[in-house]
Amino acid sequence: MAPWAFAKEAAPAAADPALEQRVMTLASELRCLVCQNQTLADSNAPLAEDLRNQVREKMRQGASDSEIVDYMVARYGDFVLYRPPLKLTTALLWFGPLLLLAGGFVVMLRRVLQRRPAQDFEVTASEHKRAAELLAGNEAERR
Amino acid sequence: MNRFILPLAIFAALVALLGAGLTLNPREVPSPLIGKPAPHFELPQLHEGTKTFTEKDMLGKVWVLNVWASWCVSCREEHPVLLDLAASGAVPLYGLNYKDKREDGLAWLKGMGDPYRLSIYDFDGKVGIDYGVYGVPETYVIDKLGVIRYKRIGPLTPEIVKDKVLPLVQELGRA
Secondary structure: OOOOOOOOOOOOOOHHHHHHHHHHHHHHOOOOOOOOOEEEEOOOHHHHHHHHHHHHHHOOOOOHHHHHHHHHHHHHHHHHHHOOOOOOOOOOHHHHHHHHHHHHHHHHHHHHHHHOOOOOOOOOOHHHHHHHHHHHHOHHHHO | OOOHHHHHOOOOOOHHHHHHHOOOOOOOOOOOOOOOOOOOOOOOEEOOOOOOOEHHHHHHEEEEEEEEEEHHHHHHHHHHHHHHHHHOOOOOOOEEEEEOHHHHHHHHHHOOOOOOOOOEEEEEHHHHOOOOEEEEEEEEEEEOOOOOEEEOOOOOOOHHHHHHHHHHHHHHHHO
16 A cells, blocks of 8 residues: 555755754654654655655744644644553553553462461371481381 | 463453454554544646635535545556446545646546546645645545545545445435
């Protein structure tokens, strides 16, 4: 489906290094829609290039980073964000690992508590005697 | 026996969850534009570059906007479906020729048939960005108030047209 599947490394356009730095910093927080495991900064897909140009243009016009992020989210959804916002739909994403950790703790705790303590038991005099005999290696006494 | 039930249930749930995940298409990003007004554009037409077309021209009508390009491989696969949809007369179909060369776009329509009432020409892809286009072809159903009601990422198939697009168009047409 993506005719631009063969993405190259992105080449920085070095007209204004400070602006370019800002573009790339923000672009590295945004996901490329075409090569989904790359950031906009890393990807050289034509759409990523267009979107970087769009980011650059907006910055030249004086837009703040958060305005540009909003602009992207309005078009492509939270999916473009590498740091998803905390919402009801993303709660599992944020708290899932914690839940798993807590679950692990519960299981561990139950196991530890269920473990029976080593029992004290009375040792009778005859048992003592037999133990001493065994330790002495008196094979003949056996049985 | 009892102590195996819980791990087995957890395992089964995990398999079900991951199995469901396998059937989803990670390329289909839910569009935030559903239920929002179609972004404004005013673009030259593909055939007559001096005339423009805007989404406002379609207010009061249910219509379908299909994003296509001559360089797009899946569009070739989709094209017969669009020709059928246009021939059925069920809904006006407009094209958005995305990041294409004008002569290539025109040659494509000439060679394969033109399903569109007209196509607009988005040379630099800016309108595409406003519509959240990232994988041509994409298709939008827009209602009488100019609100996007449905978006398909990837080629339309006869099944999608029959099960999703046409019922929605009918429903919106009654509203």
